[in-house]
Amino acid sequence: MSQATIDVSLLVSGLEKRIDNDYHRMGRWRIFHRAAGFVLTLLILTLPLVLAGGLASSETTQGKLIALLITLVGGLNAAF
Numbered sequence: 590m591s592q593a594t595i596d597v598s599l600l601v602s603g604l605e606k607r608i609d610n611d612y613h614r615m616g617r618w619r620i621f622h623r624a625a626g627f628v629l630t631l632l633i634l635t636l637p638l639v640l641a642g643g644l645a646s647s648e649t650t651q652g653k654l655i656a657l658l659i660t661l662v663g664g665l666n667a668a669f
Contacts, residue, residue, distance in 0.1 A: 629666035633659065 636659045639645050645652045 626666065629662050632662045633666055636662070 636655055640647050640652060640655055640659075645655055647653065647656055
């Protein structure tokens with residue numbers, strides 16, 4: 590009976606260590622997702638202003654790249 594108790598306590602302590610390790614790794618991912626979402630949201634808000642304000646024409650290569658970047662950032666922001 591005591592052997593079974595020792596095995597269970599070893600399994601539980603191993604599980605607690607794995608859960609603690611996963612908790613810390615997920616915390617790093619949470620920070621990454623928040624930062625990525627913040628930066629992407631800023632880009633979504635500012636890039637259309639560049640085109641609308643006339644700082645770059647949508648008919649030039651630069652303007653087309655900005656429009657493409659707005660689309661790409663919008664899709665990435667939806668993912669994060």
